[in-house]
Amino acid sequence: MRSVCEDMNTTPLPRIRVEDVSLGYGSSLVQQGVSFDIPSGEIFAIVGDSGAGKSTLLKAMVGLIPAASGRVLFDGVSLDERMRDGAPPFGILFQNGALWSSMTLLENIMAPMELQDHATPAARPALARFKLALVGLADDGHRYPASLSGGMRKRAALARALALDQSVLFLDEPSAGLDPLTSRRLDALVLSLRDGLGITVVLVTHELASLYSIADRMIFLDGDAHRPVALGRPAELAHSATSEKVREFLAVRAPQVTAA
Amino acid sequence: MSGNALALTAVPLFRSEAEELVVAIPEQGMGFPLLSQPLERFGFEDHGSYTSIRVETPGTWRWSTVDAAFLSNILQRLDRPGEKLTLSGLPAELASLLELARATPRATVPESGARPCITARIGVRTLARVAEAKAFVNLVGEVVLCIPRFFLGAAKVRRAELIEVLADSSSRALLIVAIVNVLMGAILAFVGAVQLKAFGAGIYVANLVGIASVRELTPIVTAIVLAGRTGASFAARIATMQGNEEIDALTTLGISPVEFLVLPRVLALSLLMPLLYVYACAFALLGGLVVAMPTLDISTTAYMAQTQQAIAAANFAIGVLKALVFGALVALVSCHYGLRAPRSAAGVGSATTSAVVASIIGVIALDAGFAVCANALGV
Numbered sequence: 126m127r128s129v130c131e132d133m134n135t136t137p138l139p140r141i142r143v144e145d146v147s148l149g150y151g152s153s154l155v156q157q158g159v160s161f162d163i164p165s166g167e168i169f170a171i172v173g174d175s176g177a178g179k180s181t182l183l184k185a186m187v188g189l190i191p192a193a194s195g196r197v198l199f200d201g202v203s204l205d206e207r208m209r210d211g212a213p214p215f216g217i218l219f220q221n222g223a224l225w226s227s228m229t230l231l232e233n234i235m236a237p238m239e240l241q242d243h244a245t246p247a248a249r250p251a252l253a254r255f256k257l258a259l260v261g262l263a264d265d266g267h268r269y270p271a272s273l274s275g276g277m278r279k280r281a282a283l284a285r286a287l288a289l290d291q292s293v294l295f296l297d298e299p300s301a302g303l304d305p306l307t308s309r310r311l312d313a314l315v316l317s318l319r320d321g322l323g324i325t326v327v328l329v330t331h332e333l334a335s336l337y338s339i340a341d342r343m344i345f346l347d348g349d350a351h352r353p354v355a356l357g358r359p360a361e362l363a364h365s366a367t368s369e370k371v372r373e374f375l376a377v378r379a380p381q382v383t384a385a
Numbered sequence: 386m387s388g389n390a391l392a393l394t395a396v397p398l399f400r401s402e403a404e405e406l407v408v409a410i411p412e413q414g415m416g417f418p419l420l421s422q423p424l425e426r427f428g429f430e431d432h433g434s435y436t437s438i439r440v441e442t443p444g445t446w447r448w449s450t451v452d453a454a455f456l457s458n459i460l461q462r463l464d465r466p467g468e469k470l471t472l473s474g475l476p477a478e479l480a481s482l483l484e485l486a487r488a489t490p491r492a493t494v495p496e497s498g499a500r501p502c503i504t505a506r507i508g509v510r511t512l513a514r515v516a517e518a519k520a521f522v523n524l525v526g527e528v529v530l531c532i533p534r535f536f537l538g539a540a541k542v543r544r545a546e547l548i549e550v551l552a553d554s555s556s557r558a559l560l561i562v563a564i565v566n567v568l569m570g571a572i573l574a575f576v577g578a579v580q581l582k583a584f585g586a587g588i589y590v591a592n593l594v595g596i597a598s599v600r601e602l603t604p605i606v607t608a609i610v611l612a613g614r615t616g617a618s619f620a621a622r623i624a625t626m627q628g629n630e631e632i633d634a635l636t637t638l639g640i641s642p643v644e645f646l647v648l649p650r651v652l653a654l655s656l657l658m659p660l661l662y663v664y665a666c667a668f669a670l671l672g673g674l675v676v677a678m679p680t681l682d683i684s685t686t687a688y689m690a691q692t693q694q695a696i697a698a699a700n701f702a703i704g705v706l707k708a709l710v711f712g713a714l715v716a717l718v719s720c721h722y723g724l725r726a727p728r729s730a731a732g733v734g735s736a737t738t739s740a741v742v743a744s745i746i747g748v749i750a751l752d753a754g755f756a757v758c759a760n761a762l763g764v
Contacts, residue, residue, distance in 0.1 A: 189637065211639060213637060213638060215637070217637045219630040219633060220630070221629060221630060223633060223634040224631070225626075225631050225634070227546075232545075236543060237640075240640050240645070241638065241639060241640075288638075
């Protein structure tokens with residue numbers, strides 16, 4: 126584990142710190158000894174084989190499920206302490222969008238603002254329309270989630286994740302079920318949000334194209350070893366990771382077309 | 386076992402040659418029955434000394450999935466952790482297929498195959514029920530704590546959500562509540578008319594219908610109708626939200642699902658059930674009147690006067706109280722099952738069924754409690 130853990134004493138206070146987290150369901154342990162820091166403004170990817178616990182780690186980071194051990198700190202403060210102030214320090218895009226089906230898109234974005242008393246009531250519609258415009262759905266605010274395509278739902282969910290203007294964004298498999306073109310557009314949007322708003326992004330992904338094009342760093346969770354086996358820049362790990370599984374995973378790209 | 390397999394058992398399929406195990410595939414292939422037999426029946430012995438396996442195949446042999454499964458069984462028996470036997474004599478494509486099946490299994494905790502004894506099973510189920518009851522009590526507690534926040538305007542409840550729930554639980558339930566209660570009043574009147582007419586006490590049908598409806602049956606029947614209609618819809622809606630991660634989305638926004646989803650539903654049903662009860666009482670009495678008038682030749686005025694005389698204020702007060710409690714119970718039980726639903730389509734179905742069944746049982750059990758209390762208090 127030493128190889129994939131950072132020396133936490135020498136780095137400045139990170140935006141997110143995951144300290145020796147273990148995850149499990151019942152008596153079975155999914156991952157153990159997960160530790161990493163994410164500095165502000167970084168796009169950090171959680172990668173691994175199927176069933177390795179990527180989404181579980183993400184859910185533990187946002188407090189949806191308890192970690193078996195260890196802790197997660199946002200700006201040096203635990204999530205429970207941060208939540209006492211009211212609004213959480215992050216927005217989250219769930220794998221299937223998780224938009225509230227009984228509300229229009231505009232209502233989906235305004236509801237968190239209303240419930241967390243974010244912005245003045247008069248400003249909320251304009252703010253919500255702006256978030257929808259950011260994801261290219263400016264004219265669809267009156268529509269219900271059921272009437273949208275998968276890609277539109279993902280983008281609308283991303284707009285809702287930005288509703289409270291949090292500085293951290295969690296994305297659970299944002300490209301899952303999307304065609305490559307829509308997936309690339311979503312990647313470009315995430316990059317723009319990071320570059321334009323300085324948002325820190327944590328994403329779970331299987332998509333190598335997304336990984337190479339937007340992720341600054343990644344952690345690889347090994348489902349067989351039940352622990353992380355690589356932490357670093359994707360392009361570097363593709364060549365220098367000590368784990369053969371990581372190199373193999375990162376090496377799978379589209380085949381090269383050669384002239385006949 | 387088929388005749389084919391019986392014939393094969395007579396022929397050993399395995400023989401040892403030094404450290405090599407030779408598997409001789411018969412002309413007709415392995416056949417399904419052989420897959421269910423222990424390998425030892427065909428001459429298999431594991432000395433722990435084999436380093437390779439050679440498969441001898443007939444000249445015209447075409448391998449099938451059964452052959453592959455049979456060979457895979459042998460490999461599973463002989464392969465040691467971190468040490469695989471070499472395999473020869475097979476077509477390349479079959480060898481690569483077997484390699485896939487030989488892939489190192491994941492390190493998982495082996496599950497005990499033995500079925501626990503009956504006492505253990507009873508214990509496990511009892512603990513599950515206790516956990517469920519604890520969760521329900523927790524939910525009730527959370528809702529109670531939210532109520533003052535709601536009236537102080539601090540609860541995170543969307544007005545539109547509350548109005549939608551109120552509409553769904555009230556105006557859309559009026560017709561079915563009316564039909565069921567008219568019929569119930571009519572049935573009571575029929576039964577009463579037949580019995581009381583024989584004693585020349587037909588007018589007391591009004592007493593029977595009035596007291597039975599106002600005090601006992603109308604609150605129960607209305608609550609059961611709401612459990613089947615509104616409660617089921619609450620459970621299904623919340624269970625679907627659970628499956629779609631919509632409740633996770635609320636939680637990650639720092640919004641309590643109990644405050645946002647359960648509180649408006651409990652308040653709506655608690656508020657509306659007494660109103661529905663009054664409405665239902667009117668229809669139950671109407672049902673009794675419609676039957677009593679032609680069968681007993683009683684005038685509307687006489688029937689209504691007798692009803693008014695029969696129903697004491699206490700009966701009505703008990704009915705209103707029951708309606709309020711039943712409304713809260715149906716909403717709480719339905720939301721409880723919705724929130725605890727497994728995240729699947731089947732989970733929505735089972736949550737809905739459990740919510741309706743538990744609500745009906747709960748309503749009847751509570752009614753029995755009311756009867757005992759009322760009797761003790763002499764009301």
